[in-house]
Amino acid sequence: MNITVTLFAQMIAFVLLIWFVNKVMWGPLSGLMEARQKRIADGLAAAEKGKHEEELAKKKALELLKEAKDQASEVVAQGQKRASEIVEEAKETARTEGERIVAAANAEIEREVNQAKEVLRSQVAALAVAGAEKVLKREIDSKSHDALLNDLAAEI
């Protein structure tokens, strides 16, 4: 091989070409590709984070739901208890009221019975006098025998 100027010209051309390629093509494009790589990586990381957060939120929602359910069943239980209490109370009240009414009615009955007895007694006295008058065929001096008649009436 002859060593000629061509060799050195080609060497210079080669070095210059490398320099140009680095300046106008490799530099900008590789920077761009790196930036894109970073962007994709960021996006993936964000997606991962979002997924994680969603999982946490789901878990939290489940917890809240469970708590709410517990509270609800507690409220229901309390309500049922309160309702049965109220029913008990109402029953109690009704019973005492009923007893009171019954007692009042009994008292009334007794009073009426006594009153009737009183009326009967006085009427019996009158009847007895009338009967005795008829038996004796004479008039009984009601004034002289009043005490006696009253005694009789009290005995009936």
Place this chain on the structure above:
Amino acid sequence: MSQAAEGSEGGGTVEYIQHHLTNLHVGEGFMTWNIDSIVISILLGILFVTVGARVAKNATEGVPGGFQNFVESILEFVQTQVKDSFPGHHPLIAPMALTIFVWVWLMNFMDLIPVDLLPLIASWFGIGYLKVVPTTDLSVPMAMALVVFILSLYFNLKVKGLGGYLKMFLFHPFGKFAIPANIVMTAIEELAKPLSLGLRLFGNMFAGELVFLLIALLAGAATLGAGMLIWFPLQVVLDLAWLLFHILVITLQAFIFMVLTIVYLGMAHTTDH
């Protein structure tokens, strides 16, 4: 073609081949300028840089489309090779590897243009000689190999230091008891790297071009003169086959040149040799 036809029976073929393998040059001896190699390689370099610059200018950070995608895949391919073969990091290696791969490929690609087309066009403008494929001119691959060699020298001195580099000559590969042999062996090894690098590319492309010339000769002017038109279909088939095969060869040679450059520079860039 016309030159070949003018030759006599046997001399026509030889002259045809020699004509195609002679550079368009001015000057004699050391001052020989191979104008065709220089102009074509620089034009291809300008084409490469222009297209690359346009892609880089219009490139988007978002979803790349069409041609940008193609360019980026080449870049990524080169980057992977550098990452795999070059220990450590140096900002020059990747753009250099990319330049070698694409530039060598483009210069090799000139091989696929029909061998007589460009010389014929040139002859219309009064240019008598034209060697179309720059990589078949030994000066072109050797120039690149020399740049790689100089760079590897620089890396050796920078990373290993002068002492470390001399030590490599003294104690490698046989240890400290065979220092004279070590010097010879290491010197041969170091010199063989750029030589083989340049000669491999040159040899492959030169041989490929020669086969194209021979196929062209089959039904070319030289044999046409003898009335052997019957060879024409065979030429078409052979040319197509060699063309398809050569697409592989030019890519492979560009790839090999790039990878070996990375490997040699990587060897120079490490301390534990």
